[in-house]
Amino acid sequence: MRIGVLTGGGDCPGLNAVIRAVVRRGVQDYGYDFIGFRDGWRGPLTGAAVPLGIPAVRGILPRGGTILGSSRTNPFKEPDGARRITGTLAEQAVDALIAIGGEDTLGVAARLHDEYGVRCVGVPKTIDNDLSATDYTFGFDTAVNIATEAIDRLHTTAESHMRVLVVEVMGRHAGWIALHSGLAGGANVILVPEQRFDVDEVCGWVTSRFRASYAPIVVVAEGAMPHDGDLVLKDAAALDSFGHVRLSGVGEWLAKEIERRTGKEARTTVLGHVQRGGTPSAFDRWLATRFGLHAITAVRDGAFGQMVALRGTDVVRVPLAEATARLKTVPLEVYEEAKVFFG
Amino acid sequence: MRIGVLTGGGDCPGLNAVIRAVVRRGVQDYGYDFIGFRDGWRGPLTGAAVPLGIPAVRGILPRGGTILGSSRTNPFKEPDGARRITGTLAEQAVDALIAIGGEDTLGVAARLHDEYGVRCVGVPKTIDNDLSATDYTFGFDTAVNIATEAIDRLHTTAESHMRVLVVEVMGRHAGWIALHSGLAGGANVILVPEQRFDVDEVCGWVTSRFRASYAPIVVVAEGAMPHDGDLVLKDAAALDSFGHVRLSGVGEWLAKEIERRTGKEARTTVLGHVQRGGTPSAFDRWLATRFGLHAITAVRDGAFGQMVALRGTDVVRVPLAEATARLKTVPLEVYEEAKVFFG
Amino acid sequence: MRIGVLTGGGDCPGLNAVIRAVVRRGVQDYGYDFIGFRDGWRGPLTGAAVPLGIPAVRGILPRGGTILGSSRTNPFKEPDGARRITGTLAEQAVDALIAIGGEDTLGVAARLHDEYGVRCVGVPKTIDNDLSATDYTFGFDTAVNIATEAIDRLHTTAESHMRVLVVEVMGRHAGWIALHSGLAGGANVILVPEQRFDVDEVCGWVTSRFRASYAPIVVVAEGAMPHDGDLVLKDAAALDSFGHVRLSGVGEWLAKEIERRTGKEARTTVLGHVQRGGTPSAFDRWLATRFGLHAITAVRDGAFGQMVALRGTDVVRVPLAEATARLKTVPLEVYEEAKVFFG
Amino acid sequence: MRIGVLTGGGDCPGLNAVIRAVVRRGVQDYGYDFIGFRDGWRGPLTGAAVPLGIPAVRGILPRGGTILGSSRTNPFKEPDGARRITGTLAEQAVDALIAIGGEDTLGVAARLHDEYGVRCVGVPKTIDNDLSATDYTFGFDTAVNIATEAIDRLHTTAESHMRVLVVEVMGRHAGWIALHSGLAGGANVILVPEQRFDVDEVCGWVTSRFRASYAPIVVVAEGAMPHDGDLVLKDAAALDSFGHVRLSGVGEWLAKEIERRTGKEARTTVLGHVQRGGTPSAFDRWLATRFGLHAITAVRDGAFGQMVALRGTDVVRVPLAEATARLKTVPLEVYEEAKVFFG
Incomplete structure (x- = not known):
């Protein structure tokens, strides 16, 4: 099996920790090969890719940003975008794709999965913590x-x-x-x-x-x-x-x-x-690492069209569509609670 | 209403944040009076107490330790301990008690509540994160x-x-x-x-x-x-x-x-x-503050014999007995997961 | 002896460390009394003052800002300013004044000393490190x-x-x-x-x-x-x-x-x-503490019209006038040295 | 010119910053080549070396430890040690050596220079700050x-x-x-x-x-x-x-x-x-960088048998022998000054 990995959207502390965990477990426990696509969806769109093995992920756990680069490129806004992506995946013999990103990145993954049969697993990322499908996202802490x-x-x-x-x-x-x-x-x-x-x-x-x-x-x-x-x-x-x-x-x-x-x-x-920017907090390193470990296991299990999510202290799987369905905003009663400290 | 507050067991970043939140909401929203007992259960045992109002909790949010002091005193191991405590509470006209502590401190609160009718609400605290009734305890992060x-x-x-x-x-x-x-x-x-x-x-x-x-x-x-x-x-x-x-x-x-x-x-x-020691992380300040806000509301609701706990992103109430029922240890499968990084 | 202390200009991490060191040595080693003037020169101008003893300086070493408050008030721009200051000092029976501040604050101290005979010792403070009389100022690090x-x-x-x-x-x-x-x-x-x-x-x-x-x-x-x-x-x-x-x-x-x-x-x-803002670095706490210790010793020695300064690892005394004589800018050759890293 | 660089003794935050500055200025301003010897004096003793160019020093400024490794090997305690070192230097066509280390490492450099004509420049390093020839050493802060x-x-x-x-x-x-x-x-x-x-x-x-x-x-x-x-x-x-x-x-x-x-x-x-361990403070990065820049300039100037040192805010050169001549201990009067805070 050969797995592609990409990171999209704004950068966020913990992206590298996800990549590292995906690759470590993928190589060591499942014997997979990896390819890293550059700059979010621009990578599979243009074919820009880098080798991704255990040496490439050494030492990246505490580093902010993403070794794969990122962008806000949306292939569905590019001429013939989806077909170019499936083309790249076929050429590179990529069996499945792990997309790490926010609403936009995961929305693309969902459409590629639903409409084009691309075997995608998502890892949610938003520094704003506003994805309703997960208790927390890494980067927020x-x-x-x-x-x-x-x-x-x-x-x-x-x-x-x-x-x-x-x-x-x-x-x-x-x-x-x-x-x-x-x-x-x-x-x-x-x-x-x-x-x-x-x-x-x-x-x-x-x-x-x-x-x-x-x-x-x-x-x-x-x-x-x-x-x-x-x-x-x-x-x-x-x-x-x-x-x-x-x-x-x-x-x-x-x-x-x-x-x-x-x-x-x-x-x-x-x-x-x-x-x-900068080094992730311990909580974010832990969460990102667990997300990475569970994402590659989802690939192994063939759980495509899904993403990992935190519920309490468990990492679970939810449909990719859920990630983007509803913004998770601050509930009014939680905000009201805070007002005792105002003034 | 006059509420007693005490902190027992080993110190832990976030104790002061709990005390502050309890007092702020108690005074401002419910019009309660407060008294702080010194050094855990030694306070109500010996009568050692300090006034606890809004001026006393100003500026303590970022400070580690506890302004009330702490000890491992167990009144059930002292001659006539429980009776001396109920005596102090009566003398001081204390209507309810908020006990912030770990297994031992909360175990005493549970017995005082069950056997002596003391109106207690608990706030769980353990730096080791090993209380089964709550997803996380403050201090751990x-x-x-x-x-x-x-x-x-x-x-x-x-x-x-x-x-x-x-x-x-x-x-x-x-x-x-x-x-x-x-x-x-x-x-x-x-x-x-x-x-x-x-x-x-x-x-x-x-x-x-x-x-x-x-x-x-x-x-x-x-x-x-x-x-x-x-x-x-x-x-x-x-x-x-x-x-x-x-x-x-x-x-x-x-x-x-x-x-x-x-x-x-x-x-x-x-x-x-x-x-x-030292200043709590942002997560611990947030968790401790929410625990404090919900603990005093539990008092207002007459939810005695209970403690606050974190479940996902919600603060809930659980019986005090649950807190001490079972140690929360690292599940074997979570530990095994980590082994991919060994070596 | 009764000593006044004030802090003027922009706030700077280390001000409290100076105040603490001044008071600790002044009280313990020399038996002096202290009075804290509020908000820089506004304090002696208006008579706004607070008691300043060892209890007041407990625990302030790691705290940013200044417990005395600060302002940019210049008494020489106020009607009858200098005379009002000497009036306050006489009323309050203040024998000497320690002024902690930058160019402006120390400039006032110099004039009060030179023209009105006010017994002043200065402690230099600028976060920008641009006073020529001292190797470093606290707050900069x-x-x-x-x-x-x-x-x-x-x-x-x-x-x-x-x-x-x-x-x-x-x-x-x-x-x-x-x-x-x-x-x-x-x-x-x-x-x-x-x-x-x-x-x-x-x-x-x-x-x-x-x-x-x-x-x-x-x-x-x-x-x-x-x-x-x-x-x-x-x-x-x-x-x-x-x-x-x-x-x-x-x-x-x-x-x-x-x-x-x-x-x-x-x-x-x-x-x-x-x-x-915020807690000073270890270097700044050290430097501020040493400045404070030496400033009060300068008072004891009657070294008025002077300020403390760092030269290498020594704290020395220099005339107040020197502090404001010349801006310490980055020498061209030091800046040129840095250019090897440009690009 | 081909310059060797080595780091000896206990590790210390700032070593990498020195190496980077040496190489950046050496390559860019003077057109030198570099070779990095591994593990202190063990490198030239055994011939263990790594290439050292601008790519090797990218990104190492904030990293603790030393990319060259370190050891406490003393060639004068090894059979035929000094001759083996001069042999390696000749074989590798090394024109001059920059030795970064403490008393022991610099002592060896001094002897190699004085007795064997090895063209050495030293950079002092001790986390304990106990070298008398310099106001401060990096790592200490x-x-x-x-x-x-x-x-x-x-x-x-x-x-x-x-x-x-x-x-x-x-x-x-x-x-x-x-x-x-x-x-x-x-x-x-x-x-x-x-x-x-x-x-x-x-x-x-x-x-x-x-x-x-x-x-x-x-x-x-x-x-x-x-x-x-x-x-x-x-x-x-x-x-x-x-x-x-x-x-x-x-x-x-x-x-x-x-x-x-x-x-x-x-x-x-x-x-x-x-x-x-870990990332150096800003002061240490600054001091280590300046030491590195001045050390390579000392090589260019042929100032062998010397080391760089901090005096006030200036980086100067002193004979290597001075570095090891006398331990810089805390002066009694500075220690006494601190006692005002005791108790």
Whole structure:
């Protein structure tokens, strides 16, 4: 058996740990051969591939990123994409494919499996933790740890200068990183995409924190929006240095609004890419490794069209379609629970 | 309502986060008063208590240890212990008690509840993650992160000198820390209390690693034992500097055996107390905070004789008796899974 | 003797370590009393003060920020400022003042000493490491460690997506943080305020890195400027969401220029306030502690109008005037040395 | 020109950074060729060598250990050792040698240079920071950071259980790691090899700390000794599990003595090898990189028989003989300064 492996979408700590586990068990326990496709679906689309054996995966467990490269290429948006992929797989004598990626990457895998009979097994990946089919995805714990450490650091600056510090974290559609890092970091306000926020209410929490002689930290997911968000976005439009329209991020916008309405100095920190790079946390290495081990076993079992998922402490299999069916957002009652720490 | 809180057993990152969450929700949402008992069950036994309000829990979220102190005092081993406790609770007008601790602390809470009608709610705590009633306990993730970071560091020393490095981690009865940190750290051998090990087999893995031109890391739980462990323990007995019998730990013993049998240099690192101290990981702060929030709600709901537990991503309630019913050990199949990385 | 202590300017990891060392030695070895003035020079200006004894400094060594608060208040810009300060000192029976701060704070101390006879000892503080009178200032090492860790993390993202990552670090007038973290993080281009840069040359280094099949990290100090910087600033001016003129930071601007000129995707990370908050590195705790010990000894010795400074491994005294006399910038030959790693 | 490079003695974070800097500048600026000798002096002794070009040094900057391996082999203790080395150098057409190591490794380089005309340049390396010719050696700052972080963690355990925690750190002949990490970690007692300690005095500090309602941390260098140390060592001798004499380390011994004399519970943590492994701190990467750049320039300048050294913020050259002439120990007055924090 010859197995192809690819990683698609944004990079995420733990991708290499999956690849390593797949190859180690595949070679040692099942006697498989491996081929690594480069840059997500671009690899099987163009034939770009690298050999993938035990020497190639030595030492990659603690490394962030992916040794196979990644891209957001969608073969169904390329002319004749699906057929070119099946062509590459036939040429390279690839019997099955392990696709490691998020909604988009796995969506392609599902279609290739359902419509073209490609024997795919999926491994879910999203730093945002917003896939409904699995309790957690790897990369998320690392991102939360990094954001929490940043919030820890910002507390002392906020207190020393009695300033508001707004921290913008990742999370376009789901507020998991904001919620977990905000709770873990002792933030005084947490804003998530799942619930539009009221700026005056935010200012109320900020003010009440100052009254208690402490300085507030406001954690805001990049996808969080005020009640009147559409208006805001229009207002926030400005010309950048090339004359293009430029939107301030919500963090920057919110800091200005807080300054304006409360009269307190406010500063923004946008954590950005540091949240998704670097060595994975122990939890993510463990989860990614277990996902890898179970994915190659799924291949051995012929469980195609499925992906691995975490349920409690067990790794189980679910249909690929499930992965992309529904966004896993922060439940309202969990978010409400956090509000006891606001203000 | 007036609620007592105590922390018992070994310290564990996250205890303060539980206390804070209990008090914040209890005061703000339910209007309760709190009293903190000092040093586990010694507090209600002797009457040693401190006021516990919102000012007392400010800023303690990121701090390891416990602001209430801890001890291993068991009131059922003290003369008239249970009666002295009910006496203190009556005197202090305490309506309910939240006990945060492991098997022993919660076992006392269960008996006080069942036999003396003390209104107790439990919060499970064990750094070893060996309580069967909950998917995870807080403190465990922090310990695994610390052990993993140490293993990361030891790899480079092992490689530079082509030495065996044996790392002894916590885990007297269950190998969770060894298994998770060993897998996350890329150890070449992992030994757990759940399965007696064969020293020659260990030496085989060590030798095979050297043949591949790499140096091995052996992670061993403090409670792991060789096949002929009882004999070993007798042999290992030596007189310490005060003339008392002294047992070498298993790590030290194993390093010597590996040296003797393989002729390779071997060194031991015993991680010890650093695994249980210091600031909790983001996951542990999150879990401890949620446990605290749900524990005080259990009090409000009159769910006495119960404790909070994690199931998947939900916090649920289980009878206190369950917590201590069965040790959660590493399942054999999960341990076997890890062996693909041995050698 | 009764000694006043204040901290001025931007916060910086290590301020609390100085305060603690001053008070510990002052109380224990010399029998002094202490008073802490709040928020830099605002404290003696308005009389805002807090008691400062050994209990107040317990446990503050590892904490970032300053327990005394800080501000940029300059008494010489306030009506009757100097006289109000001498008034407060007389009222509070303060015999001498320890001022911990940067150029501005120490400049005020120097004038108060020279013109009003206030008995001041200074402790230099700048996260930017740009005071010429001392080899290093505390806070700098912490900032460099944080920036280096961020660069470590960004490498894997850059490689996975074959993108340029631009990291903007602190340093308005001196490039020390950029230089040290850039070198330590293995950056491929480092840009400092001391030397205007040529965007085409930067693009050359970027392109050469891609040719070697790696992705470049560009570290840029916030104060670095292109050759034609003045023009750029004008062009970069844009209206923010409130209709005010807004300047893109140099990092954001540079990323866009690199994209435009090389056709490669580029992203910016602005590290911002996380560089100056949180627990100090071991080096900074050591340096701050030694500065504190020597500052209070300078008071005992009557060495007023002076400040402590690091020379090699020794703490020495230099006139306060020296601290502010000349900015310590990165010497050209040291910057040139780093260029061997560019591209 | 063809340059040999070797690393000798115990491993140390920063060795790879030196190798990388040597090769980068050597190849790019001077057009040199390189050869890497394996395992310290064993390499040129036996001819074991690896090619060393820019591809070999890619990505090694943040990695601990040494890609060249290390050993404590002393050619002057091998039959015909020096002649075999000059033979290898001639065979391999090596024009000059860069030896990176501590007292022993550099001592060999000095003799080879002085007695056999081998063109050597040295780079000093000792994690203990005990070379008198340089202000700091790389690896030291990393070790101090690791030890400080461990002490930070142990504080919370000590406080929660009101126990004494004894931390044994590296430092056989000099107490630099103990002093710096002890001061940075807020230890309550610091014991160094430079001054024999009195156990009763230690117990006095311990007791006074408990009286203030805090729990003490005692940091002890592995080479620290009580006043009556020789007796102690004899008493501490015990038979290990193989019937060999075994000495308890000073940390373990001291914890028992403190328990016996004060009646307080005491525990020991021996940090061991984790202090010398893993990724270097930013300071160490910077220092190692600068040492590497200046070492290859010394080769170009024909400055043989010399080594690079740090003086203030400058890298200078000193005769190799100086490196080994005198141990740099902690000056008594610096140690005395630290005592204000004892107890």
